[in-house]
Amino acid sequence: MRNIVEVRELRYVYEDGTEALKKIDFELEAGETVALLGANGSGKTTFALHLNGILRATSGSVVIDGIAMSDKTLAEIRRRVGLVFQDSDNQLFMPTVLEDVAFGPLASGKSPEEAAEKANAALTQVGMAHKAGKAPWHLSAGEKKRVAIAGILAGDPKLLVLDEPTTFLDPPGQRGLADLLESLPQAKLLITHDVPFAQRLTERGVFFEAGAIAAKDRIPAIVERFGW
């Protein structure tokens, strides 16, 4: 299998001089799922934001699907990497569910008809087609999360990065989300504190500590070693 993500010696230093990421090396194969574990502030989200070009490396390289991150390739990379943020309310900003899901395809230059087709297909995939005409703020937390994921799927990404996907979800909502993610063929990077949720979707974990990768191992081994 070829790598969908290849990160080499990635460093990120904030303007105040704080080193948030310290020479990170990371690979992810196409279709593979990996969980990023670690304490709050250990650098997981900062790392994930580099995969979509929201943050740009101070030094080191990020290659997505064979494309090196640069100003010229940014749009291409953003089409390949879909970020699902922790708080769906921040992600859903259009007046109706359908319009929100169609935002990505429209922004990438698709016609309204093509965008609607993509959006409807993505909503069907996440089981939310019946809510297409609703306002996002009328949905439950679980429904919002599904719509946020549909908004990413409508852009045909090859990698899904999910930041704390189970936040705000009740147990049935969490199980439903796990079922949905299991059914998606894309490579997935889960940033989570929810170990059982991560274990249901993958065996492989990466443990972040103080901006560096402290371990790459099976999740049970990481849990045991770091008392997680």
Add this chain to the structure above:
Amino acid sequence: MRHARIERWSRVASPLHRRHATAKIIAALVMLVCIATLTRQSLWCCALYLALLATAVPLSKLPPARILLSAAAVLPFALCFALVSAISGEPDRAVMLLVRGYLSSLTALLLIATTPMPELLAGFEVLRAPRFLLQVMQFLYRYLVVLMEEASAMQDAAGSRAGSIRALQLRQATGAAGVLFARSYGRAQAIHRAMVARGFDGHIPEFRTHRFLVPDALFAAVAAGLAISVRLVLP
């Protein structure tokens, strides 16, 4: 929430909602210019403009009482200036300030309550409004909502501990305002990131493309023509 109500109103199906945003903007701008040039002798004009706008309310299939009341939200601000005029011995001018404020507010409310925000911005773009200004409007609209949501959450939190938000003293209230700004800034940053991650390049694409048709041109011509005629014929 008020923003959600206006958003909901803008999605209603009515003859006024069906008109192209550009046609409605032209009509509203002409109306606003006519209202702005009203003098203290133009009371008949005011009455006719009010009648014209009041006729548009049922056409929009929006709740008349709510619309007419919501437009009055501008009155406390207009009242400040009106009071200054009244105190300086110009009661006619004071009345006209209030009337002009209300009519302008009603015109603007009818425009935004019958036009979804993306269509409204696209309508301004057709009229060659500066792109930068449109972006500012776009973000102002989105982040005003954020500010209101954060303020509401903080009000609930303060109320639950202090018994009432009114129990906060001036010093605490000033601190709370600072926190509100910082929280809103943080959330606005998160929203912007989420938009950029999905390909936002400074322009919110329009989902429903409306063509400017003959009925739209007729609507703009009749509405603007009526507003100008009233202004020219009556003193």
